[in-house]
Amino acid sequence: MKQPLLAAESIGKSFGRRQVLRTASLWVYPGAVTALVGRNGEGKSTLFKIAAGLLRADYGMVRYEEHRFSRTRLPDMARRGLFFLPERSLLCRSLTLRNHFRAIEHHFGDRHVDHAVDLLNLGALIDRQAHQLSGGERRRAELALAVARGPSCLLADEPFLGIVPRDAEFLTVVFKQLARDGCAVAITGHEVQSLFDTADDVLWMTAGTTHALGTPAKARKHHQFVREYLGFEALR
């Protein structure tokens, strides 16, 4: 049985009186793309942030490779090979793309930088500052940074949000390629077509907990998931 590279298990989290996560879990496997789907406010981003180390869980445990954490921190996880793409922009407004790549080179070497720039077609944008990029260009640039890092695990929160279909295709290809290279990839969002085209496994988050639905094809046959999330129109 294959072992997940990153596992966040039985996670609970409340904000004030509102309990967002009750027993939520996330398993991210090497060489596969996992899609986490669910309605707005169900806690997908919260679970990603806890797994990445940006938020503290009230209870539950995170495991990365052989290491177990009750409290994760992104800098520690990043040194172990994790890369987190937040829903909000990752890029620093005052830096050019070239400087972002220089920072990656400084920490992780330049093995993948040229490949990342070519793969995501960023040659013409390399000397632009982050605030001069469109939404789609920014997403491509962020993903290029992830590719340049050469992560063993990538968590991307809503990567398809607000971008045109052509850029979404770019992103799909890159996520799949990262997985083919052995990276464990997890993505969230509501763009079911793009997510299901990309994913090998689907996790559904509802009522503060997660359900493993299997492949996208199996997910489309899951009656409760279709009724409560996809809607029957999606099957026609």
Add this chain to the structure above:
Amino acid sequence: MLPAPFLVRGFVVRAVAFWAFVRLVVYAVTLGVVSQDPGIVDPVREAMQLTPQGLLAVVALVYGLVLIDARRRNLPVFLANMGVGRVAVGALVLGPVLVAEIIVGMVL
């Protein structure tokens, strides 16, 4: 783990700039107070000196301003993805501030 050299330069320059700003405000306010006291021979020198608690407050204020500026520029998550945490950023603030305070102490 420290960030890339050009980011280190940015943090040091900002730490020194914020320190100069905070020190100027503290100096101006303290000078206004000590000038009223006829018993103080050299009010300018008096106003430039900080108690240990004052130094701690200046360091905390500068650190806070650097963090707010970093957040405004969307740096924390990017740096965290590089493995750079708050301790490293704290060192980049504390170092220049302490050096600047030592220089001020030597000049006085």
